[in-house]
Amino acid sequence: MKAAAFTYARATSVVNALELLAAHGDKAKVLSGGQSLMPAMNLRLVSPDIVVDIGGLTELRGIAVSGDVLAIGALTRHVDLLRSPEVAAHAPLLRDAVAHVAHPAIRNRGTVGGSLAHADPASEIPACMAALDATIVVRGPGGERRIATAEFFRGIYETALSPQDLLVAVELPLSGEGARFFFQEYARRHGDYAIVGLAARALVGGGQFTDLRLGFFAVGDRPLLADAARKLINVSVTPALLAETAAALAEELDPEEDQQASPAMRRHLATVLMRRCVAALLERPELETGGAW
CATH class of the missing domain: 3.30.465.10 (Uridine Diphospho-n-acetylenolpyruvylglucosamine Reductase; domain 3)
Structure with missing residues (x-):
């Protein structure tokens, strides 16, 4: 399929782009890199009257x-x-x-x-x-x-x-002193959409998290900053505490079922990623499997 007919306008400045959007409202779509918009238009998932190209700004x-x-x-x-x-x-x-x-x-x-x-x-x-x-x-x-x-x-x-x-x-x-980062996702092939993924930022001091932000994706209708992470801040992380946090995370998630995975599978994979993340950020590999100190 190909996109429905539309008018093309190349914005000459941010002000010009805003003028075009103000004039056409929800009948306009902004084109930047086009890697999401153009496939959607070709599949007739969206059919704007006008495309405002901001790529030259x-x-x-x-x-x-x-x-x-x-x-x-x-x-x-x-x-x-x-x-x-x-x-x-x-x-x-x-x-x-x-x-x-x-x-x-x-x-x-x-x-x-x-x-x-x-x-x-x-x-x-x-x-x-x-x-x-x-x-x-x-x-x-x-x-x-x-x-x-x-x-x-x-x-x-x-x-x-x-x-x-x-x-x-x-x-x-800007990241403060002691900042550490973790990223990992499960996908059927590298470059495919994630089945479950986790992006994390932590501050670590004295072997404990002084801050921990766990950003999950592909587990709901938007990126999720997990509340369960609060259980791990300013405490000594033990296998028992990590198991409790994993259970809280599973309760917090509300994933959809699709052709890639069931909700139960996504919850399980999310808790696996959380364990890996905590073990990596604290440099304590035994936590990944819940093993002994």
């Missing part, structure tokens, strides 16, 4: 450290995250995750903003942003506003963006 590209924030422009490509020394230094979780996003051809075109705006619950980047406590920067008719990740994702392919809004950047707090 260099002002929305780039990665920079400003004060205590790592800022990433919405049109920054996945491959740019892999190559960025700033990301390697301050948000290596993104570098690790992007290596699992589809294949090189997709990573060369796909953008950070496009991934976030698409809001696929099986996508790696949204879960990373939840784990990293990111802020989404949006411009609209009322000016610029900042939205916490927890408030930005609202359901399957649903976000806090209105039809007149444009996602322009992401801001990440």
Whole structure:
């Protein structure tokens, strides 16, 4: 199949893009990298009257450290995250995750903003942003506003963006001393959509977690920042405590059944990833299997 007929407009600036979105409302779609939008249009899953191409807006590209924030422009490509020394230094979780996003051809075109705006619950980047406590920067008719990740994702392919809004950047707090990161996913083949995945950021001191953020994906209708992680903060983690936390996590999850996995399988795999994550971050391999000290 091919896309239904549509009008194409190439934005010349962010202001121009916002004018086009204001004029056409929910009949418009924003085109950045096109790796999600174009397949959806070709399958007639979406049929916009007009496509607003923002791909030429260099002002929305780039990665920079400003004060205590790592800022990433919405049109920054996945491959740019892999190559960025700033990301390697301050948000290596993104570098690790992007290596699992589809294949090189997709990573060369796909953008950070496009991934976030698409809001696929099986996508790696949204879960990373939840784990990293990111802020989404949006411009609209009322000016610029900042939205916490927890408030930005609202359901399957649903976000806090209105039809007149444009996602322009992401801001990440710089990692503090003792920060550690973990990323792993289960997929049938490398590059396939994840069956279950986990992106985590932790602060470790004295052999304990002083902070722990577990961002799961492909386990519900949006990335999930697990409440169960609180059980592991500022305590000595034992196999018994980890088993209790795994049970709490399984209760917290509400995964869907699809052709890849049942809800029970996803819950099980999520708890396995949590055990691996905790063992790796604390550098205590015996915790992965619940073994003795």
